[in-house]
Amino acid sequence: MIINGKTQHLSSILNILAQELDITPSQYKDAKEKYQAVGKWLADKDGKLSVYAPDIYPQGSIRLGTAVKPLEGDEFDVDLVCEMLIPQSIDQIVVKNLVGQRLKHNEIYMKLLEEKNRCWRLNYAGQFHMDILPAIPDASKGNDCLLVPDRNLKEWKPSNPKGYAEWFEKRMVVAFEELRMKAAIEDLPDNGLIKTTLQRSIQLLKRHRDVVFNGEADNAPLSIIITTLAAMAYDNDGNLFTALMKIIDSMPQQIDWLNGQPAVWNPTNLAENFAEKWATERVSYYKFIAWLKKLREDLATTLEKQEISQIKQDLSAMFGETIATRAIMKYSDEIEAKRSSGLLRIVPGSGLLGAIGLPVKRNTFFGD
Amino acid sequence: MKYFGKGKKRHASVALQAFHLKNSFPESDVKLYQNSYLNWKGQITPTPLSKTYHVQIKYRIGKRPDVTIIDPPLEPDENGYIPHVFHGKKLCLFMYKYAEWNGTMRIDETIMPWISLWLFHYEIWRATGEWQGGGEHPTATEKNENA
Numbered sequence: 001m002i003i004n005g006k007t008q009h010l011s012s013i014l015n016i017l018a019q020e021l022d023i024t025p026s027q028y029k030d031a032k033e034k035y036q037a038v039g040k041w042l043a044d045k046d047g048k049l050s051v052y053a054p055d056i057y058p059q060g061s062i063r064l065g066t067a068v069k070p071l072e073g074d075e076f077d078v079d080l081v082c083e084m085l086i087p088q089s090i091d092q093i094v095v096k097n098l099v100g101q102r103l104k105h106n107e108i109y110m111k112l113l114e115e116k117n118r119c120w121r122l123n124y125a126g127q128f129h130m131d132i133l134p135a136i137p138d139a140s141k142g143n144d145c146l147l148v149p150d151r152n153l154k155e156w157k158p159s160n161p162k163g164y165a166e167w168f169e170k171r172m173v174v175a176f177e178e179l180r181m182k183a184a185i186e187d188l189p190d191n192g193l194i195k196t197t198l199q200r201s202i203q204l205l206k207r208h209r210d211v212v213f214n215g216e217a218d219n220a221p222l223s224i225i226i227t228t229l230a231a232m233a234y235d236n237d238g239n240l241f242t243a244l245m246k247i248i249d250s251m252p253q254q255i256d257w258l259n260g261q262p263a264v265w266n267p268t269n270l271a272e273n274f275a276e277k278w279a280t281e282r283v284s285y286y287k288f289i290a291w292l293k294k295l296r297e298d299l300a301t302t303l304e305k306q307e308i309s310q311i312k313q314d315l316s317a318m319f320g321e322t323i324a325t326r327a328i329m330k331y332s333d334e335i336e337a338k339r340s341s342g343l344l345r346i347v348p349g350s351g352l353l354g355a356i357g358l359p360v361k362r363n364t365f366f367g368d
Numbered sequence: 369m370k371y372f373g374k375g376k377k378r379h380a381s382v383a384l385q386a387f388h389l390k391n392s393f394p395e396s397d398v399k400l401y402q403n404s405y406l407n408w409k410g411q412i413t414p415t416p417l418s419k420t421y422h423v424q425i426k427y428r429i430g431k432r433p434d435v436t437i438i439d440p441p442l443e444p445d446e447n448g449y450i451p452h453v454f455h456g457k458k459l460c461l462f463m464y465k466y467a468e469w470n471g472t473m474r475i476d477e478t479i480m481p482w483i484s485l486w487l488f489h490y491e492i493w494r495a496t497g498e499w500q501g502g503g504e505h506p507t508a509t510e511k512n513e514n515a
Contacts, residue, residue: 005416013417307419308488309495325496332492332500339485348392348476351412351484358392360481363468365452365489365503367460 005352006303011241012334013311017319017327018200018240021068021207023076031062031078031128038122038130041109042082042102049102052084056132059161064168065195066202066227071210071320076128081161083146086136088156092149096120099134118149135159145269163268168227172198174236197243198234202227204244207319208295221288224274225264229254232267241299248296252289379430379471382406392476404429409438412480414488421487425479430471433479435459437487443494451499452486459486463504 023031039056042049060079061067067076082099100120103109114121119133136156138145144163147156169176175196183194205226213220233250237243256263261279266272278285295318302314308328315324335353338344339360347357386398386406396410408425422439435458442457444450452460461482462468469478489501 009415009417306417307494308415308417308491311417312495328492328495329498329500332489332496335485335488336500336502344481344485346481346484349394351393351414351480352416353414353481353484353488358477358481360485361468361478362466363462363478363482363485364466365460365486365499365501366463366506367452367454367503 007239007241010303010311011239013315013327013331014204014240014244015200016330017315017323018195018203020323020326021203023062023067023069027076027127028062031076031130034122034124035078035080035130038080038103038109038132041106042099047102047105049084049098052086052098054099055083056080057083057162059133059165061223061227063161063165064202064227065199066206066223068203068206068210071214074126075124078128078130080130080132081135081146081148082132083135083137088136088139088147090136092153092156095134095136096149096153099132103132117151118153158269158272160266160268164266167267168231171231171234172196172236175234175238178236178238197237197240198231198247200240201234201244201247202230204319205230205247205295207323208298209291211318211320212291212294219284219287221284221291222274222277225288228264228267228274241303245296245299248292248299251292377470377472380474382427382429385427385475388474388476389480392480408475412484412487414484414491418488418491423483425475427475432464432469433475435461435479435483442490445497451490451493452501452503459483460503461486 035056035058039054041047042054042056044050057063058079059081060077062076062078069076084095084098086095086098096118100113100115103113103120103122109122112122112124114123114129116131119131122130122132124130133148135146135148138147138158141158144160146159146161148159149155150157175198176194179194179196206223209220209226229251230247232254233247234243235246237246254264255275256265262275262285263273263278264275266274273279275285278288298314298318302311302318305311305314312324312328315327318324335344338355342359342362343355344353344360345355345357346353346360353360382400382403382405386400386408389406389408389410390396390398393410396408398409399407401407406425406427408423408427410423411420412423413420419440421437424436424438426434426436437457437459442450442453450457454460461479464470485501489499492501493499
């Protein structure tokens with residue numbers, strides 16, 4: 001795919017659009033303070049849990065920097081692990097209830113608490129809900145490997161959120177280093193303001209999925225499948241538009257086939273298949289492939305368009321009207337910022353506005 | 369630009385304007401009439417994501433240049449409104465009262481960039497319903513002054 005002015009500008013707009021999906025730095029800071037407070041409460045030596053040395057840390061999209069605002073409402077999912085030093089022989093239900101009891105002992109948490117299948121949810125209405133998943137170390141594997149309760153609370157399932165996050169970061173390390181140099185910063189930013197085209201692509205994929213499968217969440221492709229396949233397909237391309245196209249093209253090729261069944265193996269635990277459902281309900285696999293194909297066609301069509309309002313229409317259909325409008329407005333703001341600081345230029349011959357060519361002098365539009 | 373007379377600036381000749389316009393926009397077409405009038409036709413594409421517009425400038429020396437879009441035609445909204453145009457869909461690109469333009473200035477260095485900027489904001493307005501390029505709307509007296 002050619003990197004030209006069109007893909008550059010589309011990449012800019014998609015970047016702005018993806019930023020509209022972000023949890024804000026203040027929301028992130030707030031969520032972090034709250035989960036650290038929960039961690040302190042659970043570990044407090046006056047509580048019954050302290051003997052198990054509970055450790056709370058984020059997993060999932062918050063950890064990976066791929067969280068997206070939900071289509072409706074404002075509440076983010078903040079997924080947390082509560083890792084405790086408890087042997088495997090203990091029942092899953094007992095372990096889950098240990099966490100629940102300790103939370104119920106706190107007046108504030110008691111009011112926010114909602115019991116879910118495998119985890120405990122704290123509802124911070126209008127902001128986020130925190131899902132706390134109890135976990136124990138996997139003694140047979142060591143490192144950061146965990147065991148978490150399965151859906152029926154009858155068995156321990158292997159999991160490795162820390163290992164997965166490390167693998168994910170390795171997949172985009174080249175792109176990240178380039179961004180770091182550009183931003184000239186010292187440490188990994190905690191609020192994820194610096195995001196690679198992999199993270200942005202995943203955000204856009206998830207958002208497109210939310211729009212397409214709105215109202216039929218059961219059929220929607222799982223975020224972990226999208227995230228894993230996208231990370232496997234990524235080649236550290238710095239242009240968001242071309243990176244996204246390549247990821248979409250390459251994702252189906254990352255799917256493994258075992259005994260005629262499609263599988264997506266957890267790269268940190270090759271016994272775990274994220275796409276179990278594809279084997280038991282083959283139609284969900286076909287829906288996944290059809291969805292990717294549609295997104296690819298949508299993006300290719302947009303590339304052929306030659307007017308900003310037509311592009312905005314396409315982006316509205318793909319990602320939502322409000323967010324597409326905001327992205328176009330911010331794209332215009334960038335030109336206006338150059339204009340007001342006297343940095344806007346126009347290329348002779350074509351009239352292209354940007355950073356090179358003849359200066360655009362001060363003017364005031366007028367008229368009815 | 370040449371200065372003549374008692375410290376008075378003289379308008380750039382249409383020949384000079386035409387020369388610079390053709391220089392900056394080699395693919396464009398300029399016609400001169402009687403040394404006091406020029407007619408320029410050319411193409412402007414504000415961004416790689418934008419349409420290419422066929423633009424016409426009719427300039428009588430010392431007067432406000434008349435800028436119109438030949439193709440594609442400007443589309444008004446459902447109220448028949450197009451932002452920042454004069455009667456006859458002529459683009460309003462500057463205000464005399466801020467001394468933004470006069471006949472001593474080169475059209476290719478002033479009017480042309482403003483046309484591109486106007487077209488950019490026109491596309492943004494069609495996409496979002498908002499004109500984000502700033503600007504002013506005239507009072508009755510200003511309408512006469514700027515004719």
